[in-house]
Amino acid sequence: MVSDKHRRDWDELGELDPFWAVLSDPSRKFGRWDEKEFLETGVVEVQELLSIADKLGYPAGRFRALDFGCGVGRLTRALATHFQECTGVDISATMVAKARDLSRSLGNCSFIVNEEEGLSRFSDDSFDFVVSRLVLQHLPSTKAIEGYVREFVRVLRKNGLLVFQLPCFIPIRNRLQFRRRIYACLRMLGFGHDYVFQTLHLHPIRMNHVPEGKVRQMIEFANANLVLMRHDPREPSEPIVSATYFVTK
Numbered sequence: 001m002v003s004d005k006h007r008r009d010w011d012e013l014g015e016l017d018p019f020w021a022v023l024s025d026p027s028r029k030f031g032r033w034d035e036k037e038f039l040e041t042g043v044v045e046v047q048e049l050l051s052i053a054d055k056l057g058y059p060a061g062r063f064r065a066l067d068f069g070c071g072v073g074r075l076t077r078a079l080a081t082h083f084q085e086c087t088g089v090d091i092s093a094t095m096v097a098k099a100r101d102l103s104r105s106l107g108n109c110s111f112i113v114n115e116e117e118g119l120s121r122f123s124d125d126s127f128d129f130v131v132s133r134l135v136l137q138h139l140p141s142t143k144a145i146e147g148y149v150r151e152f153v154r155v156l157r158k159n160g161l162l163v164f165q166l167p168c169f170i171p172i173r174n175r176l177q178f179r180r181r182i183y184a185c186l187r188m189l190g191f192g193h194d195y196v197f198q199t200l201h202l203h204p205i206r207m208n209h210v211p212e213g214k215v216r217q218m219i220e221f222a223n224a225n226l227v228l229m230r231h232d233p234r235e236p237s238e239p240i241v242s243a244t245y246f247v248t249k
Contacts, residue, residue: 009204014094042074059128060159069135073099153222162247167209169241
């Protein structure tokens with residue numbers, strides 16, 4: 001579902017600027033995220049999601065949670081106060097190493113480098129809560145996104161809750177992604193990733209979107225039920241429209 005290049009890009013971002021790679025605030029680029037402030041955003045986000053979950057009446061239990069695309073464990077750590085066992089998975093070994101370091105004092109968090117296709121290391125009906133934020137949009141294709149949505153549903157327990165976010169609209173001018181394309185070309189030519197990122201201010205982050213109607217089809221084809229969809233807050237100047245989907249089975 002993901003290429004070696006995709007994995008390499010995120011390994012490099014995990015080495016260069018892991019906090020910014022997760023929350024890409026331009027003012028925090030090049031190591032300007034404060035660690036405590038960065039981690040606190042995960043606490044606030046998880047509290048908001050679980051408040052909505054409580055109103056929806058899901059999940060039925062709070063035993064196991066999965067954070068897909070965990071990065072440095074921003075959400076995984078926050079979930080640890082609400083679930084007995086929390087697992088973060090990510091394709092980047094450098095991100096996972098940072099997550100383990102940041103969460104070494106938390107006994108109910110574990111982090112795994114996901115080197116396999118999909119989530120085959122996890123059996124069916126394994127998790128009460130599955131969350132993926134700011135991750136699916138970086139996958140290389142709609143087919144890859146659909147494959148992971150199916151996997152999320154597969155590992156979700158009955159009456160569990162899956163929450164994932166995905167842009168539903170990106171203007172054409174923002175789909176060109178010149179910085180990413182030039183980054184890729186220069187890396188192929190042998191330029192170092194630190195030079196291309198820090199000196200030329202380029203990066204390999206791709207952005208994909210899936211229209212709401214297509215996402216609804218994905219959920220239906222995965223034999224799951226959409227219980228809530230809401231558009232994410234954004235600044236008036238922000239061109240990308242994103243939505244969060246709350247799904248059960």
